[in-house]
Amino acid sequence: MQLAKRLNGIGEYYFSQKLREIDTMNKAGDNVINLGIGSPDLPPHPEVIKVLQEESAKPNVHAYQSYKGSPILRQAIADWYQNWYNVQLDADTEILPLIGSKEGIMHICMTYLNEGDQALVPNPGYPTYRSAVKLAGGECVDYALTEANNWQPDFEALEQLDLSKVKLMWVNYPQMPTGQLPDAAVFAKLIAFGKKHQILICHDNPYSFILNEEPVSLLAQPDAKDIVLELNSLSKSHNMAGWRVGMLCGAADRINEVLRFKSNMDSGMYLPLQLAAAKALQVDNSWYDTVNEEYKRRRELAYQLLDLCGCTYSKQQVGMFLWAKVPAEFENGFAFSDHFLYKAKVFLTPGGIFGSAGDGYCRISLCSSEARIKEAISRIETII
Missing domain, CATH: 3.40.640.10 (Type I PLP-dependent aspartate aminotransferase-like (Major domain))
Structure with a gap:
């Protein structure tokens, strides 16, 4: 079958490809620490789950x-x-x-x-x-x-x-x-x-x-x-x-x-x-504060990881990622990402997937537990 022309120049989403590669590595026993994807690992507010459970049990919904x-x-x-x-x-x-x-x-x-x-x-x-x-x-x-x-x-x-x-x-x-x-x-x-x-x-x-x-x-x-x-x-x-x-x-x-x-x-x-x-959407400020306190602790560890990798970055960033310039010894963010994936079994997102202006950068997600980020730091220390 011939593909529609609209798919010309449209490849599979980068993370879709990379997750398959990481899955293959994990099946081989590598236990890759994925610090690339921005998928929150924390749950919603308990009341949100309660509403879903209660409403789903009704016969007319x-x-x-x-x-x-x-x-x-x-x-x-x-x-x-x-x-x-x-x-x-x-x-x-x-x-x-x-x-x-x-x-x-x-x-x-x-x-x-x-x-x-x-x-x-x-x-x-x-x-x-x-x-x-x-x-x-x-x-x-x-x-x-x-x-x-x-x-x-x-x-x-x-x-x-x-x-x-x-x-x-x-x-x-x-x-x-x-x-x-x-x-x-x-x-x-x-x-x-x-x-x-x-x-x-x-x-x-x-x-x-x-x-x-x-x-x-x-x-x-x-x-x-x-x-x-x-x-x-x-x-x-x-x-x-x-x-x-x-x-x-x-x-x-x-x-x-x-x-x-x-x-x-x-x-x-x-x-x-x-x-x-x-x-x-009706949760109060305290819930947002609790979530952000967790992200703050993770961000401090992410700073340590980026320092260890020789990256430079601003501490004025917000959101659930950190954006950092990779060391000059790497050709680009892809080479930087692959180095730590294959050597330390830690995945960091290459900045080039976001456009050519991101080639010299990487992105780290805060959507992993403190324990996992600490483990990533330990692995990277062994290859530095």
């Missing part, structure tokens, strides 16, 4: 659900945005629950991009932005993020581009993989840039609650709804990655446009899962 999601979940999202981001959203018209925010990236691209349309994609940035644009028939236009510019867009450079075919711009703060905090001035410039060129600014915002004392939303900017769609997720903030619960927020017209595509792709989300997600 197993039917198809609304394509727009449960009103209870939409209202919980609206309240969460008001409480934490000071953003007012209409629960009926400005919120679309998603089966994970990753699907929302695809939905947005399929809704707005025709063949030949372009999208601005951060380099380095989340690889799914690039693949979703290509799968929708669009073309990626990289905009470089550099350490010298605090991993923020260079708007003067953007203005020099031919933007006539650009319809979307993907942005992500706190930024992944670099951990860069959002900047109010940059947010204001993004809104102005989008309005000036009629480019829809798509903000991916799943990391704002991890090791970050001041969560912010791009939608909090004045008149942001005119030009912004924001994705958010319970995966990282509430330790619910496998539950696949996300959300899309923005103006009612934009939500309805994306719904036209989404409603042809799935048949709604399991109701008990939605009700449990609503409960998750």
Whole structure:
């Protein structure tokens, strides 16, 4: 069978390939310590699990659900945005629950991009932005993020581009993989840039609650709804990655446009899962504090590991990763990653998977226990 042209240039997701290799190594007895994947190893709040259990036991909750999601979940999202981001959203018209925010990236691209349309994609940035644009028939236009510019867009450079075919711009703060905090001035410039060129600014915002004392939303900017769609997720903030619960927020017209595509792709989300997600959004500050205390302890150990490897990094990062420059003795982050995988049986993510601007960097995940990170340090000490 001949593959569809849309798959040209689209390879298997890097982590999908690497996890298979690590699985093979583990079957051979290597017991690889995986510090690469950002999949939370901590559980959700106990009350969240309790709601799922209780609601799932009811006989009348197993039917198809609304394509727009449960009103209870939409209202919980609206309240969460008001409480934490000071953003007012209409629960009926400005919120679309998603089966994970990753699907929302695809939905947005399929809704707005025709063949030949372009999208601005951060380099380095989340690889799914690039693949979703290509799968929708669009073309990626990289905009470089550099350490010298605090991993923020260079708007003067953007203005020099031919933007006539650009319809979307993907942005992500706190930024992944670099951990860069959002900047109010940059947010204001993004809104102005989008309005000036009629480019829809798509903000991916799943990391704002991890090791970050001041969560912010791009939608909090004045008149942001005119030009912004924001994705958010319970995966990282509430330790619910496998539950696949996300959300899309923005103006009612934009939500309805994306719904036209989404409603042809799935048949709604399991109701008990939605009700449990609503409960998750109602947890108090103390739960977030407890989770972040655990991440702080892990981060201190990750600093030790990176120091041992000879990496340099900023301690001003937020989120569940650390982004670090690899020593000059390694050709790039891939060589660095493979060295420690094959010599010490410790996997660190090569920065180059996030774009060419990440070639000289690596990323370490904080989603492993203190004991596992300590073991990784011990293994690396034996090969230094």
